[in-house]
Amino acid sequence: MGFLKEFKEFAVKGNALDMAVGVIIGGAFGKIITSLVNDIIMPPIGALIGNTNFTDLKIDLSRVRDVASNVTSVLGEKVTATGTEMEPIYWRYGAFIQQVIDFTILAFCVFLMVKLINSLSRKKEAPAPAPAPAPIPEPTAEEKLLTEIRDLLKEKR
Structure with missing residues (x-):
């Protein structure tokens, strides 16, 4: 029963809910x-490099397979010795480039968000400037009189 209780405490903790949110x-x-x-x-x-969509950039690797497995072409279709049609093989490097660009932009946006949150939290955490010290009050008449008496007693000694 301890395991279920522990799981319940974890699931309803604020941290787990914050993580879910x-x-x-993050997905959105x-x-x-x-x-x-x-x-x-x-x-x-894409327009700058000639109306190319990065996800369409690919290299046909079927020729390597065809040479290695003796594939013949029948009316434009590649078939094996048994007569089954073979699917083309593509190396889709453009999709990889697209994902790298997506990641870079996402990482930059997250960096900017974290930087903004950190700067806001530093402003919130920064202590208010210490108030200027209060000016020293003027001594009262009684204090002045006591100071004069003290000075006279010092002179007599």
Whole structure:
């Protein structure tokens, strides 16, 4: 029974709930960044390099397979010696480039958010400046009289 009690304490703790909210918000934030990259940033870059979509960049590796396994072409279709059609093999390096760009932008956005939160928390934690010390009050008439008496007694000795 101790295990279930321990799990219940963990599940209803604030930290677990905060983590769940963070994961949900993080997923939504990831979708926003993916849209930013795919729909806003990549089209101009693709236009600059000749209307190329990075995810379409690939190298056909079927030729390597075909040479290694003696594949013949029948009416444009690649078939094995047994007559079954073979799927083409592509090395999709453009999709990898796209994911690297997505990650870089996401990491930069998270960095900016953390930097903003840290600067706000430093401002909140910074202690208020110490108030200026109060001016020394003027001695009262009684204190002045006692000071004069003390000075006279010192002179007599």
